[in-house]
Amino acid sequence: MNDSTQFDAARQARRITEQAVSWYIEQQEPLSERQRVAFLNWLRASPRHVAEYFAVAQMHGDFKAAAILKTITAEELVERAGRDSPVVMFPLMGSAIAKEHRPRTGRARRVAARAAGLVAAVLMAWLGVGYWREANGRVERSFQGDTAAVRSVTLPDGTLVQLDQNSRIDVHFDGRFRRIEVVRGNALFDVGKDAKRPMLVHVGGHVLQDIGTVFDVKREAGGDTLTVISGHVRVLNALDASHKDEFASLLDGIAVADLTAGQQISLNVAGVSTKQPAQIARATAWLPSEIRFQHETIGNVARRFNAYTSKPLVIENESIADERISGIFHADNPQAFAAYLSTLPDVRVVEERDRVRIVASSRTATKNGSM
Amino acid sequence: MREKHGAWSALFAEKGATLSKYFLRRVAHRWDAQDLVQEVYLRLLRIEPADAANIRSPEAYLFTVAANLVKEHAVLRQQQPMGSDELEQVVEQLAAPTNLEADMDSELRQQRLGVLIDRLSPKCKAVLIMHYRDELSYREIAKRMAISTSMVKKYIVKGLAACRQRMADYE
Numbered sequence: 161m162n163d164s165t166q167f168d169a170a171r172q173a174r175r176i177t178e179q180a181v182s183w184y185i186e187q188q189e190p191l192s193e194r195q196r197v198a199f200l201n202w203l204r205a206s207p208r209h210v211a212e213y214f215a216v217a218q219m220h221g222d223f224k225a226a227a228i229l230k231t232i233t234a235e236e237l238v239e240r241a242g243r244d245s246p247v248v249m250f251p252l253m254g255s256a257i258a259k260e261h262r263p264r265t266g267r268a269r270r271v272a273a274r275a276a277g278l279v280a281a282v283l284m285a286w287l288g289v290g291y292w293r294e295a296n297g298r299v300e301r302s303f304q305g306d307t308a309a310v311r312s313v314t315l316p317d318g319t320l321v322q323l324d325q326n327s328r329i330d331v332h333f334d335g336r337f338r339r340i341e342v343v344r345g346n347a348l349f350d351v352g353k354d355a356k357r358p359m360l361v362h363v364g365g366h367v368l369q370d371i372g373t374v375f376d377v378k379r380e381a382g383g384d385t386l387t388v389i390s391g392h393v394r395v396l397n398a399l400d401a402s403h404k405d406e407f408a409s410l411l412d413g414i415a416v417a418d419l420t421a422g423q424q425i426s427l428n429v430a431g432v433s434t435k436q437p438a439q440i441a442r443a444t445a446w447l448p449s450e451i452r453f454q455h456e457t458i459g460n461v462a463r464r465f466n467a468y469t470s471k472p473l474v475i476e477n478e479s480i481a482d483e484r485i486s487g488i489f490h491a492d493n494p495q496a497f498a499a500y501l502s503t504l505p506d507v508r509v510v511e512e513r514d515r516v517r518i519v520a521s522s523r524t525a526t527k528n529g530s531m
Numbered sequence: 532m533r534e535k536h537g538a539w540s541a542l543f544a545e546k547g548a549t550l551s552k553y554f555l556r557r558v559a560h561r562w563d564a565q566d567l568v569q570e571v572y573l574r575l576l577r578i579e580p581a582d583a584a585n586i587r588s589p590e591a592y593l594f595t596v597a598a599n600l601v602k603e604h605a606v607l608r609q610q611q612p613m614g615s616d617e618l619e620q621v622v623e624q625l626a627a628p629t630n631l632e633a634d635m636d637s638e639l640r641q642q643r644l645g646v647l648i649d650r651l652s653p654k655c656k657a658v659l660i661m662h663y664r665d666e667l668s669y670r671e672i673a674k675r676m677a678i679s680t681s682m683v684k685k686y687i688v689k690g691l692a693a694c695r696q697r698m699a700d701y702e
Contacts, residue, residue, distance in 0.1 A: 173696070173699065174692070174696055177692050177695050177696050177699070178688065178692045180695075181688050181691045181692045181695065182688050184691075185684065185687060185688055185691075187590050191588075191589075193584065196584075196586065196587075196588075196589055197583060197584060199589045199590070200575070200578070200583050200586065200589040203572075203575055203589065203593060204572075204575045204576055204578075206572075207568050207569055207571075207572040210568050210571055210572045210575070210593070211565075211568045213593070214568070214597070215695065215698075215699075216691070216695055219640075219644070219691065219694065219695050219698060220691070222637060222640050222641050222644050223644060223659070223663050223691070223694070224663045224664070225637070225641045226641040226642075226644035226645045226648060226663075227648065227659065227660050227663035227664040228663075228664050229641070229645055230645070230648065230660050230664060232660070234657075234660075234661055234665055234667075234675065237653075237656065237657035237660055237661065238657055238675050238676055240653045240657065241653045241654040241656075241657040241658075241676060415650045418650065
């Protein structure tokens with residue numbers, strides 16, 4: 161079977177499943193005569209419909225048993241659902257997504273967005289910034305890696321991208337999503353925080369949904385590799401959503417994989433491999449072996465180190481993060497950098513299991529205060 | 532189907548006699564189950580258009596046809612006819628006839644479903660658990676989630692379909 165027929169078969173199977181589930185759910189209320197006829201016609205259309213309907217009926221029974229085992233309280237469920245960034249994005253469908261607004265809030269949001277866009281445009285004109293094609297946080301741009309060295313790009317949302325030689329990414333940011341397509345090569349992302357606009361990275365047929373995270377994407381002829389350095393990345397199958405109707409099913413669909421720090425998978429047309437422990441050093445071997453910085457903020461330098469380690473440096477104090485320093489370090493030795501930071505006045509380094517916290521040493525602060 | 536058959540032959544070759552009787556019986560059922568779907572389907576096709584409109588509940592009709600067919604087969608195979616929970620067993624047997632799922636015991640299926648539920652989007656998961664575990668109505672769920680009842684229904688359909696699709700992947 162070639163890819164496209166396999167793809168069509170999968171799509172058809174999903175359609176049958178959705179129809180079977182819809183009909184099954186409809187039975188909770190007595191059907192109208194028109195519905196009864198439609199349901200019977202649907203069953204009579206194919207033996208696969210009949211088989212799938214039975215399968216759904218069986219799953220319905222199992223579902224209750226499976227749900228009962230969940231110990232999470234309803235309050236927690238509601239709370240987590242509220243925190244959820246509402247939509248996951250499929251990059252090839254950019255224009256269709258805008259129509260996914262809920263009608264009630266759509267108008268208000270559009271008006272607000274227009275107003276915000278105006279402010280941003282005015283502000284930019286004032287600042288004379290024309291570098292980005294951007295308004296209201298919108299960006300449409302392609303980045304090529306240099307031919308000689310790894311290139312660092314900072315996007316307007318604070319996302320830091322390292323691009324290997326001859327690599328290319330396409331960036332599409334709009335009011336609702338931050339989408340980046342890894343066209344070729346190797347790129348490492350340290351994702352900036354923007355709770356309102358989920359970051360979605362498109363790699364071949366897969367979408368990676370990040371949540372505040374550093375990860376590496378490598379595209380090769382034989383397949384793609386995703387390595388999560390720190391944080392959490394969810395992989396969704398973009399092949400699932402080929403047109404607008406099916407987009408919705410991707411949103412509420414099941415993640416192909418969930419990865420946390422130090423895990424790696426390979427992605428190809430056939431699917432996703434099992435998760436494996438990653439060798440971070442190998443995955444990031446293409447990055448420069450030294451970190452050089454001149455008069456750069458501690459916050460930014462720490463982020464550069466965090467590309468290399470699953471135990472990120474977290475600068476918890478803003479005034480420390482904003483302090484500017486210069487130096488050269490071995491990239492694979494964030495401990496040396498942390499040790500250096502600990503020599504700065506009023507800085508304390510706290511080693512934890514999954515992170516290294518850089519905090520203001522309160523003892524000194526109080527001492528100073530009392531003096 | 533040939534592929535499935537090949538896979539089973541390979542399994543038998545590998546595991547040998549230890550599996551034999553239990554599995555042979557189950558496999559026999561599997562082929563029956565597929566035939567049954569086919570037979571149920573043919574009976575549905577035979578319904579006259581005039582009669583179709585008179586079927587009060589097509590779903591009950593469907594299950595009844597299936598249950599009767601299983602009974603007939605049981606008699607043919609000189610087994611005990613099915614008991615009171617026959618419907619459940621019919622459904623069990625008919626579900627996705629050519630898949631391993633039908634051979635999985637329900638505990639394993641439920642375990643897998645449990646994993647899949649956790650991988651749904653948080654909204655979908657919340658709606659489904661409140662509906663299936665806490666037995667809340669669409670209206671109650673809608674109120675707690677601050678969404679419309681039609682959205683609640685949509686999440687239930689999407690979530691069930693997503694889980695069913697992934698369960699089918701185990702086949």
